[in-house]
Amino acid sequence: MNPIIEVKNFTKKYGDFIAVNDISFDVEEGTIFAFLGPNGAGKSTTINTLCTIFEKTSGSLVIDGKDVTTQKSEVRSTIGVVFQDSTLDSKMTIDENLKMHCVFYNVPKKEVEERIQFVLNLVDLLGERNKLVGALSGGMKRRVEIARGLIHFPKVLFLDEPTTGLDPQTRSHIWEYIMKLQKERNITIFLTTHYMEEAEICNKIAIIDGGIIVAHDTPYALKKEFTKDKAYITTEKGPELEQLLAQYELQYVKKEGYYKVDAEKTDLLLQVLSLQKEDITDIEIKKGTFNDVFLEITGKKIREDA
Numbered sequence: 019m020n021p022i023i024e025v026k027n028f029t030k031k032y033g034d035f036i037a038v039n040d041i042s043f044d045v046e047e048g049t050i051f052a053f054l055g056p057n058g059a060g061k062s063t064t065i066n067t068l069c070t071i072f073e074k075t076s077g078s079l080v081i082d083g084k085d086v087t088t089q090k091s092e093v094r095s096t097i098g099v100v101f102q103d104s105t106l107d108s109k110m111t112i113d114e115n116l117k118m119h120c121v122f123y124n125v126p127k128k129e130v131e132e133r134i135q136f137v138l139n140l141v142d143l144l145g146e147r148n149k150l151v152g153a154l155s156g157g158m159k160r161r162v163e164i165a166r167g168l169i170h171f172p173k174v175l176f177l178d179e180p181t182t183g184l185d186p187q188t189r190s191h192i193w194e195y196i197m198k199l200q201k202e203r204n205i206t207i208f209l210t211t212h213y214m215e216e217a218e219i220c221n222k223i224a225i226i227d228g229g230i231i232v233a234h235d236t237p238y239a240l241k242k243e244f245t246k247d248k249a250y251i252t253t254e255k256g257p258e259l260e261q262l263l264a265q266y267e268l269q270y271v272k273k274e275g276y277y278k279v280d281a282e283k284t285d286l287l288l289q290v291l292s293l294q295k296e297d298i299t300d301i302e303i304k305k306g307t308f309n310d311v312f313l314e315i316t317g318k319k320i321r322e323d324a
């Protein structure tokens with residue numbers, strides 16, 4: 019595999035305050051990479067530095083072999099950026115916004131029409147190209163932003179919370195486009211999100227907290243390491259169940275009306291269940307969620323208000 023983003027010992031200080039502290043990670047070409055962290059963790063600082071907007075304090079940040087400090091314009095032509103705040107001109111049509119962007123990125127004149135058709139087709143907006151941006155829904159605007167971020171055919175697309183504030187149906191459409199980009203164009207996607215179910219479908223995840231990378235792996239590996247499956251058992255004979263669980267050394271917590279039991283040792287749990295089968299009135303096995311992973315690693319929810 020070929021790393022297209024290489025971050026080594028990156029540190030960023032604001033005055034004496036260390037916002038990002040000596041972090042290193044790679045992103046493989048053609049993958050979807052989620053960069054997660056609680057508020058103030060250092061996500062924006064890292065993304066803005068990768069996108070050549072901020073200056074690093076120390077370390078090395080390379081995209082597609084180009085250094086973000088010394089080869090800014092080469093990096094800029096390699097990346098597409100969709101940030102949370104819209105920078106579209108709402109008084110212009112979709113078409114005009116895209117044409118302006120083509121000029122900005124020196125897209126050859128004879129290629130402009132073909133590229134606009136290509137990117138609008140990708141986000142299902144070809145038929146709307148003459149509509150004013152100001153008249154579009156939030157979801158449509160986001161799709162135009164994505165189309166615009168792609169018009170110079172970047173190898174890497176940065177998406178800062180691409181689906182925040184969108185309804186579930188629009189969110190799932192945006193994800194279809196993201197997957198399509200990855201599969202059909204081999205574009206590397208670097209995104210932030212606070213929707214854990216979205217992080218889970220990415221190829222790799224890095225979690226940053228307090229300016230440090232605290233986890234970096236596949237969603238599957240992180241779940242395996244940081245979550246435990248649980249059995250929720252309701253029984254008519256609580257004391258007997260407790261006795262059996264203790265005997266088989268299965269951890270449990272007694273809750274109002276049910277028991278929450280460690281379901282990792284399936285064989286032992288099955289033995290307990292078969293011994294108690296006359297008395298058990300309900301059982302449900304719940305898999306660990308990615309929210310559990312995040313909570314376990316950072317001790318915080320992804321958003322304080324989540």
Ligand SMILES: Nc1ncnc2c1ncn2[C@@H]1O[C@H](COP(=O)(O)OP(=O)(O)OP(=O)(O)O)[C@@H](O)[C@H]1O
Nearest residue numbers: 032035036037055056057058059060061062063064
């Ligand atoms: N210009 C600045 N001057 C001083 N401190 C800053 C500046 N920008 C960010 N910080 C601090 O650096 C830390 C990291 O901020 P950053 O914006 O990178 O976090 P974040 O993970 O993107 O957070 P959020 O999810 O809230 O956007 C925070 O403690 C923040 O207060």
